[in-house]
Amino acid sequence: MKLSSAQFKHTARKNLHDVRLQQALHRLQERFVGARAAALTDIDDLPRLRAAATEIRQHALTHLDVYLEQFERQVVASGGQVHWARDAAEVNRILLELAARYQVRKVAKSKSMVSEECGINEMLAANGIEVIETDLGEYILQLAREPPSHIVAPVVHKNKEDIADLFVRHHHRPRTTEIAELCREAREMLRPHFLSADMGISGANFLVAETGSALIVTNEGNGRLVTTLPRVHVAITGIEKVVPTLEDVSVLLRLLTRSATGQSITNYVSVLTGHKRASDLDGPEHFHVILVDNGRSQLLGTELEAMLRCIRCGACMNHCPVYQNIGGHAYGWVYPGPMGSVLTPNLVGLSEARDLPNASTFCGACAEVCPVSIPLPDLLRHLRVRQLEQGLRPRRERGSLRVWAWFAQHPRAYAWASRLAARLLRAVANRRGMIRRLPLAGGWTDGRDFPAPSGRTFRDLYARRTSS
Amino acid sequence: MNSRETILARVRRARTSSDAVIATRLREHPRGPLPNMSEDLLTRFRERAARLASDVQGPLSAEQVPTAVANYLRERSLPVRAVRWPSIGSFEWGTVGMSVEARAARADDMVGITGAFCAIAETGTLMLLSGADTPAATSLLPETHVALVPISRIVARMEDGWDLLRMEHGLPPRAVNFVSGPSRTADIEQTVTLGAHGPYRVCIVLVADAVTGIARPVVG
Ligand code: SF4
Secondary structure, three states: OOOOHHHHHHHHHHHHOOHHHHHHHHHHHHHHHHHHHHHHOOOOOHHHHHHHHHHHHHHHHHOHHHHHHHHHHHHHHOOOEEEEEOOHHHHHHHHHHHHHHOOOOEEEEOOOHHHHHHOHHHHHHHOOOEEEEOOHHHHHHHHHOOOOOOOOOOOOOOOHHHHHHHHHHHHOOOOOOOHHHHHHHHHHHHHHHHHHOOEEEEOOOEEEOOOOEEEEEEOOOHHHHHHHOOOEEEEEEEHHHEEOOHHHHHHHHHHHHHHHHOOOOOOEEEEEOOOOOOOOOOOOOEEEEEEEOOOOHHHOOOOOHHHHHOOOOOHHHHOOHHHHHHOOHHHOOOOOHHHHHHHHHHHHOHHHHOOHHHOOOOOOHHHHHOOOOOOHHHHHHHHHHHHHHOOOOOHHHHHHHHHHHHHHOOHHHHHHHHHHHHHHHHHHOOOOOEEOOOOOOHHHHOOOOEEOOOOOOHHHHHHHHHHO | OOHHHHHHHHHHHOOOOOHHHHHHHHHHOOOOOOOOOOOOHHHHHHHHHHHOOOEEEEEEOHHHHHHHHHHHHHHOOOOOEEEEOOOOOOOOOHHHOOEEEEOOOOOOOOEEEEOOOEEEOOOOEEEEEOEOOEOHHHHOOOOEEEEEEEHHHEEOOHHHHHHHHHHHHOOOOOEEEEEOOOOEEOOOOOOOEEOOOOOOEEEEEEEOOOOOOOOOOOOO
16 A cells, blocks of 8 residues: 555645545544444453453463464464565565466455555556455445545445445446445445455454464455355465464454444354365365564564554544544555554654654543553654654754753743743733634644633742742 | 564564463463353343344244244245255255255355354354355355254353364364354445345244254264
């Protein structure tokens, strides 16, 4: 996927004024936030379950090498093959080799964010291989040639009218804006592709070390179709997705589906182990797993390691006041919201995504809802420190911080300056105690008034109170 | 150094693994916190399956099953031709006017009849295993999925399903599919629509008697 995180501010500003996008984001917030809260009431002891889920993910990371090797052994034992890819280019090379080996002309894909990271659709198409996205949301995006704007609901930024127009243009059928009809139409258009595809590509929500299984969680059934009908199944996923046992999967699933869509379980949970057995009547003849690093291993053993616990539920973005207002595209890459603001700078480079660590009010909602207790604001703060150390912040910002630091280290000067500022602000305020326009702080006063201080500083009050 | 070695070296540099801890965890596969369930398994299963938009029938005796299935289909003006898992044997489909073939499912099959390895009361979910007599696509390609489930195979939680799997099969088959109602999507305007790429409806027929072949593939 093309990286455009550098245009964060520009896109964010544009999106704030996009009425239709604002309606769509409002709807997302309404549905997902409410559904999650309702679904979690079903759990007796949420803190305990969350601690267990966190322990499983952390344990797997602490012993990642051993679990990956165990996973590989089990895949081989069930007749499959594991490929290791350092980066996107290597994923693409492996895929192309597999496509050549099995004479693949058409690929049916189910949703996979890792494959978005690697840009495999463009690469396969450039090599003359037809690729069909089969998740309804991803299919719509493929027709519209747009990137996803949410990791669970990729097409949240479009409404049914947009989709109706798109379908008329591509399907040449009478226009309908009935959602059920649109779904039926997509089903009818996609069914032949499932049946004629040579290769199915899926992601994996988890990899089970105990059994060598790739586990996928879907609602539409397309994930099952692409892993059952084509001759070859390739699962592409990150190295961090491994968990020890099937029991661990059960714990994580209880939180994943509730946190993501508010479901007690998704329609389909498929545990796929190896290829078609000799006497089986269906299933792929070849089973491959591509384990993708692409920057992940660099996070291990650092202050940012906790990010690798992420199970991609999307709750952090659904609850983020920044995401809720600007939408996913502003983040400029595969992963939006708080988790994207941590991951993207790490996977593509901090200098390419310098606005993302700052795209947070530090309200803490993301950390509060995260099912695997990732301290997202702490991680963002850490990235801000790194940015400053690497000189990646604008000169004016660094200058002001330096000035502030000088005052902070000189208490007398600080007291004097803050008294002066408080009086000045008081003086320019209107009768209701509000300031309409503030030089150097236009970002604040463009959208709302600035409440003026009372005119006295904390030190003044404190001095008065202790003397009386 | 190839990619495998490079990645593992990077991972190892940051790690200190203890093989003993891991071997124990894999061998004992400890359970996490389990949900409490106050109701009996049958009540809970029926209630949860209905919440997921599955149509639940029964419990019925084995000889009532064909009539119940035929009625379900006729009430909804659905075809009474079906494909079934070859593992399902002893039902008189002909006497209720149904034509049922035992083979792998094809794209034009409208009704698929399966059994289930077991059913999970916690969520109202079916657990299906692929196998020589229990192909995976029967519960997937047709627009209507009918599942025959012996009530003796309703277990409490997913963890009980794993234990049953280990006990009766050892390693997992190619595909373990948990099915929780008809396929659905909420991709357009977050509005839930039943019937995406899989079945539009799932009919679960609970069977009171033990019938060979519905609960697990006949090994042999
Ligand atoms: S960071 Fe936490 S809340 Fe956000 S997607 Fe990952 S697991 Fe979910």
